[in-house]
Amino acid sequence: MRAFITGIGGFAGSHLAEFLLENTDWEVFGLIRRSPGNVAHLQDKLSLFKGDLRDYEGVEAILAQVQPDYIFHLAGMAFVPDSWRDPWGVFENNVRGELNIFRAMVDLELKARILVVGSNEEYGLVREDELPVDEETPLRPHTPYGVSKVAQDFLGLQYHLSHGLHVVRVRPFNHTGPRQRPDFVVPAFARQLAEVEAGLRPPVIKVGNLTPKRDFTDVRDTVRAYYLALTRGKPGEVYNVGSGRAYAIQEVLDMLLELCRVKVRVEQDPALTRPSDIPVTLCDASKLRRDTGWEPVIPLRKTLEDVMEYWRVRVQGESTALD
Secondary structure, eight states, rough: OEEEETTTHHHHHHHHHHHHHHHHOOOOEEEESSSSSGGGGGGGOOOEEEEETTOOHHHHHHHHHOOOEEEEEOOOOOOOHHHHHOOOHHHHIIOOOOOOOHOOOOOOOOOOOOEEEGGGGGGGGEEEEOOOTTHHHHHHSSHHHHHHHHHHHHHHHHHHHHHHHEEEEHHHHHHEOOOOOOOOHHHHHHHHHHHHHHSHHHHHHEOOOOOOOOEEEEHHHHHHHHHHHHHSTTTOOEEEEEOEEEEHHHHHHHHHHHSSOOOOOOOOOOOGOOOOOOOOOOOOHHHHHHHHHHOOOSSSSHHHHHHHHHHHHHHHHHHHHOO
């Protein structure tokens, strides 16, 4: 069997590549834009292609060569604030790239199964009486990014209905772990704390709004959900992916402060506060559990320990490179 991962060099893509290499006998192929990124250490076990999903001819040529049995479409712009700064850029990147994959699958008559990765941002403004969020919760995206993910989601459904493609869609909630960009809340905290430990900054951490509650899942549990959704899930269906427990950002910060090896003062920074923060996100993933048997198994504290250790190593490496 052959698996093709778009965005393989990114955060979730690299963990998915590791999962497939460790748990299947599949050949793993992947698309990168420029550098191998987070799969540099796996290059001898992978086949990587450079390309841009917005280039239809390039996408078709790669898929014709790979002839995958499974396609995990993870590539795209994932940082919500970027969609406010460049809404069309995010929409074009996320939607046009996926459309080119579907067009190529139809033109090449590929029979591959394909996973479309949406987001809990599709649900957007969820009322408290609608929690926890299941797949029947109305979609009310309130960011350009959320709209782009709704488009990807329904584009996948459309190609399933109109062309009979084996499309499975997922809507992951917050997932975190080693290798996540420091734009996101958990690595943003962990990087600052690692820099404090290394003596690279004063013992102060800058934070935004700590009251929102988020449903966090370890990225390694999330990519296992992706694998199970595509191999065991029903074509045309959509599945939420989340732990089913919401943690206040304050709770996450407190755990990271406990893991930090020095005492750190917390300071509020208004520039880090998002005006459209939703008070609570809470996932109901019972449909995924029922159809695939998936369960999250990595506790949040273990995730945070691994994130802290990742940033300690990375900060030390960056510091050494500057010496």
